[in-house]
Amino acid sequence: MDWQALRLSLLLASLTVVILVPIAIFSGRRLALSKRKSLPIIEAMIALPLVLPPTVLGFYLLSAFGRSSPLGQIWQSVFGHTLAFSFEGLLLASIIVNIPFAVQPIQRGFEAVPQELREAAACSGMSPLMSLWKIELPLAWPAVLTGAVLTFAHTLGEFGVVLMVGGAIPGETKTIAISIYDKVQSFNSSSAAQMSAVLLAVSITTITLTFLMSRKIGRRLS
Amino acid sequence: MTLSVRLKADLPIALDLSFEVKAGEMLALVGPSGSGKSTVLRSIAGLFHPAQSEVTANGASWSGLPTHQRRVGMVFQSYALFPHLTTLGNISIALKETGEARTIEARRLLKLVGLSDVANRLPAELSGGQQQRVAIARALARKPDVLLLDEPFSAVDRPTREILYKEIEALRSELSMPVILVTHDMDEAQRLADRMAVIDKGRLVCQGSLAEVALDPRAMRVLGLRETGAVLTARVKAQETDGLTRLEHPAGVLFVPQIREEIGTEVKLRLLAHDVMLASQRPSEISALNVIEGTVLSITPGDGPGAMVRLDAGGEILLARITRRSVAALGLNEGSKCFAVLKSLAIARDRVHR
Amino acid sequence: MKPLAPAFLGIALWTMPYAAMAEAPLIAAASVLKFALEDIAQVYQDETDQDLRIVYGSSGNFAAQIREGAPFDLFLAADEDFILSLAKDGLTRDEGVIYASGRLVMLTPKDGKLAPSEDLSTLQAALENGTIGRFAIASPVHAPYGMRAKEVLEHVGLWDRIEAHLVFGENVSQATQFAVSGSTDGGIVAYALALAPEIKSQSDYALIPADWHAPLNQRMALLADASAEAQAIFEYLQGDVAKEIFASYGFGLPEVK
Numbered sequence: 144m145d146w147q148a149l150r151l152s153l154l155l156a157s158l159t160v161v162i163l164v165p166i167a168i169f170s171g172r173r174l175a176l177s178k179r180k181s182l183p184i185i186e187a188m189i190a191l192p193l194v195l196p197p198t199v200l201g202f203y204l205l206s207a208f209g210r211s212s213p214l215g216q217i218w219q220s221v222f223g224h225t226l227a228f229s230f231e232g233l234l235l236a237s238i239i240v241n242i243p244f245a246v247q248p249i250q251r252g253f254e255a256v257p258q259e260l261r262e263a264a265a266c267s268g269m270s271p272l273m274s275l276w277k278i279e280l281p282l283a284w285p286a287v288l289t290g291a292v293l294t295f296a297h298t299l300g301e302f303g304v305v306l307m308v309g310g311a312i313p314g315e316t317k318t319i320a321i322s323i324y325d326k327v328q329s330f331n332s333s334s335a336a337q338m339s340a341v342l343l344a345v346s347i348t349t350i351t352l353t354f355l356m357s358r359k360i361g362r363r364l365s
Numbered sequence: 366m367t368l369s370v371r372l373k374a375d376l377p378i379a380l381d382l383s384f385e386v387k388a389g390e391m392l393a394l395v396g397p398s399g400s401g402k403s404t405v406l407r408s409i410a411g412l413f414h415p416a417q418s419e420v421t422a423n424g425a426s427w428s429g430l431p432t433h434q435r436r437v438g439m440v441f442q443s444y445a446l447f448p449h450l451t452t453l454g455n456i457s458i459a460l461k462e463t464g465e466a467r468t469i470e471a472r473r474l475l476k477l478v479g480l481s482d483v484a485n486r487l488p489a490e491l492s493g494g495q496q497q498r499v500a501i502a503r504a505l506a507r508k509p510d511v512l513l514l515d516e517p518f519s520a521v522d523r524p525t526r527e528i529l530y531k532e533i534e535a536l537r538s539e540l541s542m543p544v545i546l547v548t549h550d551m552d553e554a555q556r557l558a559d560r561m562a563v564i565d566k567g568r569l570v571c572q573g574s575l576a577e578v579a580l581d582p583r584a585m586r587v588l589g590l591r592e593t594g595a596v597l598t599a600r601v602k603a604q605e606t607d608g609l610t611r612l613e614h615p616a617g618v619l620f621v622p623q624i625r626e627e628i629g630t631e632v633k634l635r636l637l638a639h640d641v642m643l644a645s646q647r648p649s650e651i652s653a654l655n656v657i658e659g660t661v662l663s664i665t666p667g668d669g670p671g672a673m674v675r676l677d678a679g680g681e682i683l684l685a686r687i688t689r690r691s692v693a694a695l696g697l698n699e700g701s702k703c704f705a706v707l708k709s710l711a712i713a714r715d716r717v718h719r
Numbered sequence: 720m721k722p723l724a725p726a727f728l729g730i731a732l733w734t735m736p737y738a739a740m741a742e743a744p745l746i747a748a749a750s751v752l753k754f755a756l757e758d759i760a761q762v763y764q765d766e767t768d769q770d771l772r773i774v775y776g777s778s779g780n781f782a783a784q785i786r787e788g789a790p791f792d793l794f795l796a797a798d799e800d801f802i803l804s805l806a807k808d809g810l811t812r813d814e815g816v817i818y819a820s821g822r823l824v825m826l827t828p829k830d831g832k833l834a835p836s837e838d839l840s841t842l843q844a845a846l847e848n849g850t851i852g853r854f855a856i857a858s859p860v861h862a863p864y865g866m867r868a869k870e871v872l873e874h875v876g877l878w879d880r881i882e883a884h885l886v887f888g889e890n891v892s893q894a895t896q897f898a899v900s901g902s903t904d905g906g907i908v909a910y911a912l913a914l915a916p917e918i919k920s921q922s923d924y925a926l927i928p929a930d931w932h933a934p935l936n937q938r939m940a941l942l943a944d945a946s947a948e949a950q951a952i953f954e955y956l957q958g959d960v961a962k963e964i965f966a967s968y969g970f971g972l973p974e975v976k
Contacts, residue, residue: 210788225788262412263445265432267459268507273433277458281449310789312745313772325775328892329753330899330917 144337147314148322153345155230155318156298159237160291163245167290171249172275175256193243197303204236204308228310233318236308237298244297245290252286253279285357292353296346366423368511368543372408374415380404380567386511386543386560392572393554394547396564396587402547403442405564406513409545410437422510422543438504439513443520444496446488452499453484459506474502477539478532494525498532505539512544518553526553533557551592552716555579555635563587579635580675580682582665593673594637595684601630609654609709615679617657620709624717635716638673641685642706645695655707659683661697676705743770744949745790747781749797749937750892751821751864754915755968756795759961769948777890779861785810785942792949795939795956797821797891798863802938815940818956819970823867823932824913824924826898827905835905835925839875845904846880855886855897855906863935864891868907870932898922910969937970 174185192200208214208226218226226232256279264274280287302320309316311325319342326335366388374380378401386392394402407413409420411432420427427435446455457471475481478498488496497517504512518526534557548554554561555575562572565587571578576596578584585593599612599619612619612632619634626632647656659676666672672692676683683705697703748756753775760771774781778796782805785791794811795818796802806814825835825842832850834841845851856872857865865887872878888894891909898906899922913924941953955961962972 205787210786215788219788224790227787228784228789257445259441259443259445260447262410262432263439263441263447263503265412266410266437266439266507267503268433268461269458270431270433278447310784311774311776312790313774314743317774328750328775328890328896330896330915 144334144341145317145319145322145326148317148319149338149341151230151314151317152299152319152342155233155237156295158234159241159298160245160294162234163238163241163294164249164287164291167242167245167249168275168280168287171246171290172253172279174246174250175253176261189246190243192240197240197301198307200240201236201304201307204239204304208232208235227308228312228316230315233305233309233316236304237301240301240304241294241297244293248286248289248293249283252283252289255286256282288353288357292350295349299342299346366510366542367421368409368423368545369419369421370405370409371417371419372405372415373417374567378404378567380408380415382564382567382569384562384569384572386545388543389537389541390560391537391540391544391546391558393558393561394545394564395549395551395554395561396570397589398549400564400587401567402549402564403515404567406439406515406545406547409511410439410513411435425510436507436510437513438507438509438511440497440500440504440515440517442516444488444500446496446499446503448488451485451487452480452491452495455488455499456502456506459503461508471506474506477505477536478502492525493521494529497521497529501533501536510542512540512542514544514546516547516549518548518550530556551588551594552635555596555633555716575633576682580684582673585673592637593639593684593686594635595682597634597636597678597681597683599632599634601626601628601632603628614657616659616681617655617679619657619707619712620654621712621717622710632717634712636683636707636712638684638686640707640711641683643674643685643687643691643695643697644704644706645697645701647704648706651706653706653708655705655709655712657683657705657707659703659705661699661701661703663699664692664697666692676703678705742948743772744792744946744952746771746773746793746795746949746952747785747789747791748773748775748795749778749781749863750775750890751797751909751911751937752795753892753912754917755911755965755970759956759964762960762964763952763955767951769951771952775890775892777858777862779858780890783861791942792945793939793941793953795937796863797935797937798866799936799938801863802940806940809943811940811942812945813940815938816957817936817973818939818961819937819965819972821864821935821937821970822910822929823864823871823907823927823935824910825905825927826895826908826913826918826922826924828899828901828922831901831904833904835923837925837927839871839877839927842881842905843875843877846877851881851884851904853886853897853903854881854884855888855894855903855908857888857891857894857908859887862888862890862894863937864909865894867932867935871907871927874931914967914969936973 205227206212210225215226260278261274264278269277300320305318305321311317311321319338323335323338368386371383372380380401394405396402404413408415408418411430418428450458453471453475456474457467460467460470462470475484478501480495480498483491483495518529546558560573561575561578563570563578563584570583570587571581579594579596597614599614601610602613603611605611608623609620610623612621657678659678662675662677664672664674666689670688671686672689674685674687676685685705756773760773764770778801781794782801785794785805802815805811825839827833827835833845856868859865859869869878872881886897886903888897892912894906895908895912895918897903898908899918910926912918941949966972
């Protein structure tokens with residue numbers, strides 16, 4: 144059982160959720176209210192990580208912050224090590240790759256809030272921010288939770304991108320998914336089976352708890 | 366506290382109008398669907414931004430101000446109550462006060478609309494009429510400079526509507542600000558409002574007192590001939606024993622189905638033109654109880670078989686719509702004396718009020 | 720929500736200390752070394768109390784990652800070319816040293832229909848009879864053992880006919896896994912892996928003549944900014960204890976210079 148890899152995966156998934164979800168709330172809401180003609184294009188760009196093979200994503204990410212890229216070089220000069228093959232690089236990649244998993248459900252959640260309620264909120268003296276906090280979020284929160292859970296679960300399972308951008312460095316970028324792959328390659332099936340079971344249990348628990356919670360509070364609302 | 370509105374736009378809906386509403390006055394904005402009534406309200410609230418918009422409320426210009434900075438109270442057609450907040454919560458959230466003062470004020474408004482005993486219910490647990498009252502209380506919680514009512518009673522059944530009308534009338538003392546009521550129901554407009562403005566295709570066709578508008582031919586064209594009618598003022602004389610009330614009018618005696626008003630009260634009656642018959646002699650042996658003397662002021666033939674006859678009945682205008690054939694047969698001309706005949710039962714209760 | 724908040728906080732605190740591991744030297748090792756290097760690392764850790772972080776993979780992959788700035792301290796390749804190329808570009812301290820040389824075997828699963836043969840005659844027969852299914856080698860593009868396997872097959876004139884049946888492992892360890900798993904009829908893989916107990920128990924092998932392919936001189940080098948701890952293990956890998964372990968896994972040893 145590779146505890147270090149498990150810890151790393153949980154940390155990566157948690158940080159991704161914590162950073163990405165607030166961003167997704169603001170952008171999801173913006174998109175839900177947008178009347179721009181370019182909206183379909185923006186939505187398509189957001190959905191890209193869903194359809195691109197992980198290797199393509201990994202390739203582009205590596206070009207974006209590998210050693211020879213502007214971003215990579217700035218990072219190197221500030222922190223003394225590369226952005227790729229580091230936990231921070233992995234976190235950045237994870238945030239980018241999970242954008243559709245977070246933004247899409249949240250956007251749908253905000254779209255489901257009747258526009259009249261926002262108007263009523265404005266007429267009742269609430270600024271857009273207040274309206275988001277007091278009216279829209281309390282109504283759209285199951286969607287936010289869905290986005291968070293999907294992001295968490297997806298990050299735990301992410302393999303292709305992690306391998307390309309992370310390099311499977313123990314303690315730094317060797318997530319549990321990679322560790323399982325490694326164990327299989329080392330003919331250590333029992334260890335691989337053990338870790339797979341843990342991952343499965345964590346995923347099922349997270350998702351079930353979330354759905355239970357959302358039903359409970361959903362009932363309270365209606 | 367006067368509200369002054371001037372709007373101009375081309376897209377997506379054509380608008381070109383201006384009007385004023387005084388403090389404590391209720392203006393009914395009537396017109397066919399698509400005429401732009403809701404758009405006018407939304408423009409005043411700041412939810413819609415026409416190309417040119419000058420809205421001044423209580424001396425302050427609202428142009429450029431976002432909705433939440435305008436002290437506007439709006440009651441939506443579908444109430445738009447916040448589903449996750451209780452009745453009390455819906456009202457409280459619009460209040461500026463905090464802490465103890467907030468609860469006290471919220472409860473006061475709740476009492477005002479008669480919902481004290483459902484304070485902790487969620488909107489989904491309330492009836493249509495109750496939800497409407499919460500919406501009104503919430504709008505008032507804002508201490509608005511302008512109160513806007515967007516067809517607030519259209520989703521409610523008739524009996525509930527009656528109750529709500531009475532509530533609004535009772536609330537009038539609380540409503541010291543200008544109020545605009547958008548409706549497509551002429552009777553409702555007449556019942557609740559002080560003045561009326563008729564809107565068609567984004568333009569004001571006419572505005573004025575109810576009686577003035579009721580007679581205006583331009584309004585007639587917009588609202589349709591079926592809605593055309595006149596308003597007569599009469600005084601309650603007696604409550605008869607057979608379920609009728611006797612009214613006195615300079616042009617004659619009127620009987621209407623019983624209305625609960627005190628003797629001596631002045632009431633207004635809305636008489637639809639197509640309910641009014643004309644006779645060149647006072648008719649007898651006829652079931653209709655209401656016969657009024659009048660003098661023909663003008664006769665306007667329509668495109669079809671009808672003609673609109675304007676009469677002077679005891680100093681007030683009365684409209685009668687009859688066939689052109691009858692006009693000829695009765696020999697009616699300007700200045701002719703004639704009698705207007707109305708069935709008591711044709712004067713529905715909701716067309717008689719103070 | 721109540722019980723979850725402390726649970727999340729607990730997990731958060733538990734995951735934090737990962738950073739403490741960052742000091743141990745990071746070693747990129749060709750996958751053929753999987754068992755041998757683990758044994759050596761175990762002994763080293765017992766002796767010096769120094770933790771090591773080892774990542775196994777194909778040499779070509781590591782070379783590419785190092786060019787992208789991967790923070791390895793030491794690179795043990797499965798041949799010389801990748802190291803020399805990196806040295807030329809100044810990414811390693813120097814050209815490093817040859818630490819072992821490898822051999823190829825034909826490997827088949829124990830209860831499979833193909834038996835191993837030194838001269839690949841059984842393989843040839845299976846090809847001619849049309850009884851061959853799938854056959855595994857490492858990637859001939861970025862895994863040295865894969866490149867040599869291809870040379871061997873070309874040497875006996877089987878490459879053109881067998882190419883369509885080949886299954887490529889990302890590295891020689893994966894190829895070995897394919898060869899043993901039963902989903903292939905076998906493969907040409909590393910001798911060192913065939914000797915590992917986990918593999919030996921499930922397969923049979925035959926050693927392929929060394930002059931049928933270019934030598935597998937395995938070179939290792941310290942990277943440009945390697946730490947002192949990395950230097951230490953670099954030295955250790957050239958010492959007697961390490962050499963004995965390499966030898967036990969069938970690696971040839973470099974002559975004393």
